[in-house]
Amino acid sequence: MDREYAQPLDVEALARGVHMSAGHLSREFRAAYGESPYSYLMTRRIERAMALLRRGDLSVTEVCFEVGCSSLGTFSTRFTELVGMSPSAYRREAADATEGIPSCLSKQVTRPRR
Template identity: 85%
Template structure:
């Protein structure tokens, strides 16, 4: 039988989860995995994954991929890098996985996004572009791996 965490333990976990989320936001282009994030947060990887999903509505992997795709969208709108260069610049190690996740999250492949969105947003202020192009998760791909790269 598991006991409920005290309010102090719950608040401590939330602070740890914020640090994990902030680390993902800062280091999205680096190789990250659940075990290392959990170890640094003084949690088990299972506990981190469960609590992160409960707090933020998605797994640490999905959160990381959302950050990577958001950054990729900005780089693709600039138009000076190839899709492959953008893939590696945001920390993805597989062009196929990057393209699949990008399409799942954005609704179109990266090359289509760059071709259609860059001209459409050229005259908009960057703060507006960020809002109107923010990815909305279309569907969650099943994820079982513990490595986030």
């Protein structure tokens, strides 16, 4: 999921790959990571969206589709829940917040908190 975050989530296929039922995989995943597979995937997508928005060369809509979301409304709602501000507001503030911070540290500094 970390590497292929832009692909649709198929819990059934993941479960088959590790020889579990989808329900069992979801329970084990939640026990290991503290969230459902879908929630984990959305967090990865939002983290990538944050990086793309900081870069500043794509519109919010382009970022939404680039990270694998098919609905701008769902993307914006989830982004706001995790980051605490809309994608547009984040784009405006992100340039100032990460100025002078090496890119290897900016991801850690800007990581969404639950």
